[in-house]
Amino acid sequence: MKILPASFYQRTDVVAIAKELLGKILITDFDGLLTTGRIVETEAYNGVTDKASHAFAGRRTRRTEVMFGSGGTAYVYLCYGLHHMLNVVTNAKEIPHAVLIRAVEPLSGIETMLKRTEKKIFDSSLAKGPGNVGKAFGIRVAHSGQMLDTSHIRIGDDGFRLPDEDVISTKRIGVDYAAEDALLPYRFLVRGNKYVSGNKTQNTGS
DNA sequence: GGGCGGATTACCT
DNA sequence: GGTAATCCGCCCA
Numbered sequence: 001m002k003i004l005p006a007s008f009y010q011r012t013d014v015v016a017i018a019k020e021l022l023g024k025i026l027i028t029d030f031d032g033l034l035t036t037g038r039i040v041e042t043e044a045y046n047g048v049t050d051k052a053s054h055a056f057a058g059r060r061t062r063r064t065e066v067m068f069g070s071g072g073t074a075y076v077y078l079c080y081g082l083h084h085m086l087n088v089v090t091n092a093k094e095i096p097h098a099v100l101i102r103a104v105e106p107l108s109g110i111e112t113m114l115k116r117t118e119k120k121i122f123d124s125s126l127a128k129g130p131g132n133v134g135k136a137f138g139i140r141v142a143h144s145g146q147m148l149d150t151s152h153i154r155i156g157d158d159g160f161r162l163p164d165e166d167v168i169s170t171k172r173i174g175v176d177y178a179a180e181d182a183l184l185p186y187r188f189l190v191r192g193n194k195y196v197s198g199n200k201t202q203n204t205g206s
Numbered sequence: 207g208g209g210c211g212g213a214t215t216a217c218c219t
Numbered sequence: 220g221g222t223a224a225t226c227c228g229c230c231c232a
Contacts, residue, residue, distance in 0.1 A: 045213075052213070063227075077227090078225095079213065080211090080215085080224080081212090081224075081225035081226035082214080082225055083214050087213085129214070130213070130214075131215060132214090172213070173213070177212085
């Protein structure tokens with residue numbers, strides 16, 4: 001497993017990075033508990049010109065400060081007071097681009113994820129949706145600002161290559177307040193993957 | 207200092 | 220389809 005270097009994140013095209021993150025491996029190892037999974041859904045947030053971004057028009061607060069740091073750090077924020085959402089900061093210092101990790105296909109550490117999410121059985125909902133990704137992987141706002149190549153949160157490349165025709169782009173979820181920017185095709189997902197969000201069917205039995 | 211709402215989710219009818 | 224859970228940031232005073 002090759003861990004993605006900071007240079008992967010410090011490129012200028014956040015939309016391309018969001019697409020390239022599909023198929024990569026999210027790894028956390030908090031308290032000696034290793035959890036890994038394949039990223040199957042992402043969204044790009046294009047900084048100060050993107051009405052859907054927390055950093056739109058240069059809005060800079062303690063919460064969003066890490067987005068203004070160098071690419072390759074984790075930006076974690078609390079949504080609705082209870083969901084810890086994992087983002088990857090991209091581009092150079094002072095350019096607040098980010099990619100939201102919206103869904104992950106669990107690979108290892110399933111038992112740990114079940115404990116963290118208080119679920120009884122492993123089904124496609126385990127790390128489906130950004131709130132569940134944070135919960136299953138044990139990510140909290142306290143981890144915001146950590147480097148992704150050296151900390152307890154990392155993203156790796158196991159050599160898997162997702163064919164281009166298996167990548168679908170759509171408009172982003174839950175950003176209707178962003179007017180015309182809500183229509184931008186900045187959400188990327190793996191075609192036919194059951195761990196992708198926006199699909200209410202879960203465990204259909206057999 | 208007060209009020210409002212969100213890059214969500216799960217469970218209700 | 221509707222709404223509770225739950226808290227921080229932001230806006231306005």
